[in-house]
Every structure is written in C-alpha cells, then in structure tokens.
Amino acid sequence: MPTQSRRERARAERHELILRTARELAESIGWGAVTTRRLAEAIDYSQPVLYGHFENMNAIADAVAIQGIEELIDVLRHARTSTPDATAGLNALAKAYLKYASNHPAVYEAIFVRPTDLEFASTDSPLLLKTAFAEFQAAIEPFAAGEDLETLTEVLWSALHGQATLSHASRLRPELSSARADLLVKVITS
Amino acid sequence: MPTQSRRERARAERHELILRTARELAESIGWGAVTTRRLAEAIDYSQPVLYGHFENMNAIADAVAIQGIEELIDVLRHARTSTPDATAGLNALAKAYLKYASNHPAVYEAIFVRPTDLEFASTDSPLLLKTAFAEFQAAIEPFAAGEDLETLTEVLWSALHGQATLSHASRLRPELSSARADLLVKVITS
DNA sequence: CTAGATTGTCTAGCAGTGCTAGGATTCGGG
DNA sequence: CCCGAATCCTAGCACTGCTAGACAATCTAG
Numbered sequence: 001m002p003t004q005s006r007r008e009r010a011r012a013e014r015h016e017l018i019l020r021t022a023r024e025l026a027e028s029i030g031w032g033a034v035t036t037r038r039l040a041e042a043i044d045y046s047q048p049v050l051y052g053h054f055e056n057m058n059a060i061a062d063a064v065a066i067q068g069i070e071e072l073i074d075v076l077r078h079a080r081t082s083t084p085d086a087t088a089g090l091n092a093l094a095k096a097y098l099k100y101a102s103n104h105p106a107v108y109e110a111i112f113v114r115p116t117d118l119e120f121a122s123t124d125s126p127l128l129l130k131t132a133f134a135e136f137q138a139a140i141e142p143f144a145a146g147e148d149l150e151t152l153t154e155v156l157w158s159a160l161h162g163q164a165t166l167s168h169a170s171r172l173r174p175e176l177s178s179a180r181a182d183l184l185v186k187v188i189t190s
Numbered sequence: 191m192p193t194q195s196r197r198e199r200a201r202a203e204r205h206e207l208i209l210r211t212a213r214e215l216a217e218s219i220g221w222g223a224v225t226t227r228r229l230a231e232a233i234d235y236s237q238p239v240l241y242g243h244f245e246n247m248n249a250i251a252d253a254v255a256i257q258g259i260e261e262l263i264d265v266l267r268h269a270r271t272s273t274p275d276a277t278a279g280l281n282a283l284a285k286a287y288l289k290y291a292s293n294h295p296a297v298y299e300a301i302f303v304r305p306t307d308l309e310f311a312s313t314d315s316p317l318l319l320k321t322a323f324a325e326f327q328a329a330i331e332p333f334a335a336g337e338d339l340e341t342l343t344e345v346l347w348s349a350l351h352g353q354a355t356l357s358h359a360s361r362l363r364p365e366l367s368s369a370r371a372d373l374l375v376k377v378i379t380s
Numbered sequence: 381c382t383a384g385a386t387t388g389t390c391t392a393g394c395a396g397t398g399c400t401a402g403g404a405t406t407c408g409g410g
Numbered sequence: 411c412c413c414g415a416a417t418c419c420t421a422g423c424a425c426t427g428c429t430a431g432a433c434a435a436t437c438t439a440g
Contacts, residue, residue, distance in 0.1 A: 007407095007416090032305070036398060046419050048400075057398065112359070113303070115222070129361075147373060154362050155353070155374050159345070162352025169302070171319075172344050183337060184345050187377055197387090197436095226427060236390050238429075247427065 015053050017043050023064050026106035031061060031114060061110045068107035069128045075100050076135040086142040087189055093139045094160055094181040101164035102177070108168075112161060133157070143189045152188075159184055205243050207233050213254045216296035221251060221304060251300045258297035259318045265290050266325040276332040277379050283329045284350055284371040291354035292367070298358075302351060323347065333379045342378075349374055 021042045025034045036057055040047040054060045079096035083089040101108040110116075137153040144152055163180055166172050172180070211232045215224045226247055230237040244250045269286035273279040291298040300306075327343040334342055353370055356362050362370070 035396080037396085047398085048420095049418070051399070052417085112356075112361075147376075148369070150363075151366060151369050151373055154356075154366070155349070155370050155377070158352035158356050158362065158370070159349035159374070160352065161356055162348035162350065163345070165355065166302075166344075166348050166351055171302075172348065173340075176341055176344070179338070179341050180345050180348070183341055184349070187345070190380070225425085227425090237427085238391095239389070241428070242388085 011053075014043070014045075014049075018050060018053055018060065019063055019067065022060050023067075023107060026061075026064070026110070027104065031106060031109060034061075058116065061114060062116055064107060065110035065114070065116065066128065068104065068111050069132060071104075071107075072097075072100055072111070073128065073132050073135060076132065076139075080135060080139045086139075087185070090139045090143070090189065091182065091185045093135065094185055095178065097160050098164055098167070098177055098181055102167065105168050108164060113165060140188065156184075156188065201243075204233070204235075204239075208240060208243055208250065209253055209257065212250050213257075213297060216251075216254070216300070217294065221296060221299060224251075248306065251304060252306055254297060255300035255304070255306065256318065258294065258301050259322055261294075261297075262287075262290055262301070263318065263322050263325060266322065266329075270325060270329045276329075277375070280329045280333070280379065281372065281375045283325065284375055285368065287350050288354055288357070288367055288371055292357065295358050298354060303355060330378065346374075346378065 018039070022034060022039055025039060025042060034057075036047045036050055039060075040050060043049075050057075050060070054063065075096050076093055079092040080089045083092050133153065136157050137149060140153055140156050141149060160181075163172065163177070163184070167174065167177055208229070212224060212229055215229060215232060224247075226237045226240055229250075230240060233239075240247075240250070244253065265286050266283055269282040270279045273282050323343065326347045327339060330343055330346050331339060350371075353362065353367070353374070357364065357367055
C-alpha cells in the first residue's frame with residue numbers, strides 16, 4: 001500500500017516544514033510575532049492545518065525547544081569530550097553553551113525562557129533536560145572537591161544561563177562574553 | 191488655586207493606583223493575564239483612562255519595573271552594609287537578591303526578563319541599573335584579587351540572575367536555593 | 381447665576397490574536 | 411464510475427491593545 005505511506009510521508013514532511021518555518025520565523029522576527037496566521041501564510045496553508053499537527057501554538061514552540069535541546073546536548077558533549085584535559089573541557093563546554101544561545105536565541109528562548117509546561121508535562125522532555133544536565137555534571141565533576149556535585153552543577157548551569165539571557169537582553173558588554181566564561185571557569189576550578 | 195492642585199493630586203493618586211493594581215495583578219495572575227480591560231476593571235475605570243497616564247501597556251510594566259529596581263537597590267544596599275565582614279556581606283547580598291526575586295517574581299520579571307526597551311530608552315533607568323550594578327560591584331570588590339572588577343561583577347550578577355530565573359521556572363531544586371547561593375559565594379571568595 | 385470653553389470619561393469600534401465549527405473539495409477503494 | 415472518507419478552507423467567536431468621537435462634568439468669565 002504505497003498510498004497510505006505516501007500520505008503519511010507527506011504529512012510528516014509538512015510536520016517538519018511547520019517546525020522549520022516556525023524556527024526560522026522566530027529567529028528572524030521573534031516568538032512574539034510568530035502568529036498562527038503568519039506561520040500558516042509562510043507554509044502556504046490555512047491556520048487550521050497547524051492544529052492538525054499540533055495542539056496549539058505553544059506546542060509548536062515546545063517542539064522547536066525539544067529539537068533545540070537535542071542539538072544542544074550534542075554540542076555540549078562534543079565540546080566537552082574533544083579537549084585534552086578536564087579544565088579545557090569545562091571551558092569548551094561553557095563557551096559552546098554561550099555560543100549556541102547566542103547563535104540561536106529564539107531556540108534558546110523556547111527551551112529555557114518561554115513560559116511552557118514542557119519540563120514536567122511532556123514525555124521525553126524531562127529525560128532530555130536530565131541528559132543536558134548530565135553533560136554539565138560530567139564536565140564539572142573533576143572540580144567538585146568535596147562539594148555536593150549536583151548543587152555545583154546547578155550553580156554552573158545557572159551562571160551560564162544568566163550570562164546567556166542577560167547578554168541577549170543587552171545587559172552585559174557583548175565583546176566580553178568570552179572573558180566572562182573564562183573567569184567563571186577559573187573561579188570554579190581554582 | 192486649590193482646584194488645579196486638587197486635580198493634580200487626584201491624578202497622581204490614580205497614577206499610583208494604576209501602578210499598584212498592575213503590580214498586584216501581575217503577582218497574582220502573571221503579566222500575560224494583565225490586560226488593559228482587566229486592569230481598567232480593577233481600578234474601576236474604562237481602558238482609555240490608562241492611556242491618559244501611560245503611553246501603552248508596556249509602559250505600565252516598565253514603570254512597575256522602575257519602582258522595583260529602586261526597591262531592589264535598597265534591599266541590596268541594606269544587606270551588604272549590615273554585616274560584620276566582606277564575605278558575610280557578599281553572602282547576604284546574594285541571599286537578598288534571590289529572596290527578592292522569589293518574593294516578587296512578577297516585578298523581577300518586569301525588570302529583567304520581560305522584553306522592554308527600558309535599558310537604553312528611558313531617562314533614569316540606565317542610572318538605576320548602574321546603581322544596582324554598583325551594589326554588586328561594591329560587594330565583590332574585596333575578592334577581585336587581580337581579576338577585572340567589572341567582568342567579575344558581571345559574572346556574579348549573571349550567576350545570581352540565572353539562579354533566580356531557573357528557580358522560578360522550576361528547573362532547580364527549590365529547597366536548595368540557599369545552598370546554591372552559599373556555594374556560589376564560596377567559589378568566588380576562595 | 382448663567383453661557384461658553386475646557387477638561388475628563390465612556391461607549392463603540394478597529395485591526396489583530398488563538399482557536400474552532402461547518403461546509404466544500406479532493407482523493408482512494410470498490 | 412461512484413460513493414465514502416480524508417483533507418482543507420472559509421467564516422466566525424471571544425479575546426487582545428489601542429483610539430476616535432460623543433457625552434458629561436467642571437471651571438472661567440461676564
């Protein structure tokens with residue numbers, strides 16, 4: 001039955017088209033301006049089509065967030081494991097995190113800033129968040145030195161998250177992003 | 191002419207009423223649900239009255255933010271200067287910051303999270319932000335130890351901001367807020 | 381004290397939002 | 411070829427921020 005599968009394939013393609021377009025729109029005009037009408041216009045369908053794929057507009061942003069966190073996990077893992085020693089690994093992880101937030105601000109916003117019931121509601125998102133958390137934990141574990149590892153990980157992640165969001169809101173001097181990451185790592189590892 | 195002054199007084203009172211009500215509403219139902227109609231209903235006037243006092247809805251949130259940052263500056267200064275030594279001062283400042291964010295999440299959101307053109311546009315808000323920044327700087331200055339003071343201040347503030355926002359978004363274990371602040375201070379001062 | 385001007389307030393309405401019900405249209409199976 | 415089913419769109423609801431214009435209250439001046 002090639003018919004059914006073709007339909008399903010077309011449907012899956014449109015599903016991805018919606019996500020890709022929503023992400024592009026958000027990155028170019030901001031989530032606040034990503035409306036159902038604009039998004040529908042961009043994919044060349046009427047608004048109700050969106051609701052055949054997602055429960056509501058928020059679910060679309062959540063789906064983008066889940067895609068994003070998967071990307072982010074890869075980025076962090078790669079940064080952490082492709083360095084000679086633990087200190088360089090932590091530094092690379094911090095830089096990679098800030099770079100991702102800076103390069104994909106709308107996706108970062110969807111993951112960590114936008115109001116969402118993603119953390120506890122969805123099925124797989126808590127696992128993804130835990131996986132991302134584990135990357136931070138693995139990177140900082142060599143420097144725990146008697147401190148509670150989980151608490152230290154929360155402190156590290158929060159510190160980077162704060163730099164990412166304040167940086168995006170133009171509250172920090174933009175040219176010193178790297179220096180802040182360096183200093184944070186230095187303070188933690190010393 | 192007592193007439194004119196009475197009018198001005200009534201107008202100023204209503205101005206404050208709007209701000210107070212907006213703040214209360216935001217703290218109880220969130221900024222997203224603070225609409226012009228609901229706010230007008232709450233102060234027992236029609237919506238257009240709001241626009242006689244503020245340019246738009248965003249300006250109301252900005253005004254709440256300015257009130258909030260003034261409060262926050264006082265809170266930080268008091269925490270910092272009412273301790274025996276510098277380490278205790280920094281710790282008290284960190285705790286006070288997180289406590290304010292936790293006790294007034296909507297105000298904190300108005301100041302630091304909500305999209306706003308407050309930082310550069312308004313006349314007095316940059317000064318207020320700088321004053322708040324100076325409080326952080328004064329608290330951490332004894333521990334700079336050769337590092338660039340301003341960069342270190344940004345790192346401290348970002349770290350606390352990250353803890354405040356992630357905490358509010360239920361991404362951190364709520365009962366360990368104090369432990370995270372302690373650990374952050376310990377890491378910085380050691 | 382009254383007439384006119386000014387100030388203040390509200391009703392009604394605009395365009396845009398998320399979301400949905402119902403009809404139209406296209407498609408696949410018999 | 412025709413009927414049922416899946417698919418899609420038009421139209422509309424209740425809401426949003428914001429504004430124009432009518433109305434009422436108040437102050438000023440004669």
